[in-house]
Amino acid sequence: MNVEKKLTTLIVDDNIVVRMVHRALLRKFGMETQEVKNGQEAVLAHHNGACFDLIMMNLDMLVMNGRQVCFYKSHVDSLIVRMTSREKEEEEKSFLDAGIDYYYPKPLTIDVVRDLVEKINGNA
Amino acid sequence: MEQIQRKLAEYTASLYNEKILDEQFIQLQQLQDESNPDFVVEVVSLFFEDSERLLNELAKALNQTNVDFKKLDAHVHQLKGSSSSIGAQRVQRVCISFRNYCDDRNVEGCLKCLQQIKIEYTLVKNKLETLFKLEKQFVDAGGSFPVV
Numbered sequence: 001m002n003v004e005k006k007l008t009t010l011i012v013d014d015n016i017v018v019r020m021v022h023r024a025l026l027r028k029f030g031m032e033t034q035e036v037k038n039g040q041e042a043v044l045a046h047h048n049g050a051c052f053d054l055i056m057m058n059l060d061m062l063v064m065n066g067r068q069v070c071f072y073k074s075h076v077d078s079l080i081v082r083m084t085s086r087e088k089e090e091e092e093k094s095f096l097d098a099g100i101d102y103y104y105p106k107p108l109t110i111d112v113v114r115d116l117v118e119k120i121n122g123n124a
Numbered sequence: 125m126e127q128i129q130r131k132l133a134e135y136t137a138s139l140y141n142e143k144i145l146d147e148q149f150i151q152l153q154q155l156q157d158e159s160n161p162d163f164v165v166e167v168v169s170l171f172f173e174d175s176e177r178l179l180n181e182l183a184k185a186l187n188q189t190n191v192d193f194k195k196l197d198a199h200v201h202q203l204k205g206s207s208s209s210i211g212a213q214r215v216q217r218v219c220i221s222f223r224n225y226c227d228d229r230n231v232e233g234c235l236k237c238l239q240q241i242k243i244e245y246t247l248v249k250n251k252l253e254t255l256f257k258l259e260k261q262f263v264d265a266g267g268s269f270p271v272v
Contacts, residue, residue: 017171017206024155024163058205107148107209110155 007120009054011035012042018107022056025108029117053120056081056108081116125265132258144251149211153269168252171210175245178203182238186231196234197226203241214244 009031011022019035026033031054036042042055081102102119104112139145156163178199185196204219218241225233259269 013205015174015202015205015209017167017174018209020167020170021152021155021209024160024167025151027160028155028157106205107151107211109148109151 007031007053007117008051009033009056010042010045010052011056012037012039013056013058014038015058018058022108025110025113026054026056028110029113031117054081054116058106125262125267128258128262128265129267132262135255135258139251139255143213144248145211146213147211148209152210165256167210168256171206171212172249174206175203175215178206179238179242179245182241186235186238191229191231191234193226193229197223200226212245212248215241215248218244 007030009026011019011026011033013019013022013035014037023033023035034045034052036045039057042057045052081104102116139149152164152167181199182196182203185192185199200219200222204216204223207213207215207219218237222234222237222241225237
C-alpha cells in the first residue's frame with residue numbers, strides 16, 4: 001500500500017454549511033476534498049478522468065436519482081457512502097441495491113469518518 | 125481568569141442541558157486546530173448567514189397565494205441539514221415537524237412552525253454569540269483550550 005498517496009473524497013450536498021463541516025471532518029483525516037452541490041455536478045466532476053476514493057452523498061437532494069447512482073457503480077471505483085436522515089431508513093435500504101456501499105445516519109461525525117478511512121485502506 | 129473559566133464552563137454546560145446544542149457541536153470543536161484555528165466561529169457564522177437566507181425564503185414561500193409545498197419542503201430540508209450539522213438541536217427538531225406539515229400541505233401548521241423556528245434560531249444565535257464572547261474573554265485573560 002502506498003502510504004504517500006492522499007485519499008480523495010467527493011462531497012455531494014446541496015447545503016453550504018454541511019459541505020463546510022464535511023470538508024473539515026474529512027481533511028482532519030488527511031483527505032483531499034472536492035465539493036459539488038448535486039448529482040449532475042457529481043457526474044461532471046468525473047469528466048477528464050478524475051476519480052475519488054470516497055463519495056459522500058446526501059441523496060435527499062432533489063437532483064440526484066438512481067440513474068446517477070448507477071453511473072458511479074459502473075464507472076468509478078470509489079467507495080460510495082450515503083448520508084441518510086433517520087426517518088427514512090427503510091427507503092434508504094433499497095438504495096444499497098442501487099450501488100451504495102454504505103449508509104450512515106446524519107450528521108457525519110469523526111468516528112464515522114475514521115471508520116470509512118479504515119474501510120478504504122482495507123480495500124487498498 | 126479562574127472566574128472566567130468557571131463562567132465559560134457553566135455557560136457551555138447550560139447550552140447542552142437546555143438542548144440548545146447537542147454532541148455535534150463538540151465534533152466541531154474537535155475539528156478546530158492549528159491548521160483550522162477559527163473553524164467553529166467560521167462555520168457558525170456561515171450557518172447564521174445561510175439560515176437567515178432560508179428563513180426569508182420560507183416566509184416568501186408561505187406568503188404565496190398558491191403555496192409551493194415542494195419548494196417549502198426543500199428549504200426546510202436544507203435548514204434541517206445545516207442545523208443538524210452544527211448541533212443546533214432545537215432548530216433541527218422544529219424542522220422535522222415543519223416537514224410533516226409540508227407533507228400534509230397544512231399551511232397553518234407550516235406558519236406555526238416558521239414562527240417556532242424563528243424563535244429557536246434567534247435563541248441559538250444569541251446563545252452562541254454569548255459563548256464566543258465568553259471564549260474570547262477567556263483567551264484574552266490568558267486561557268487556552270481545550271477546557272475540560
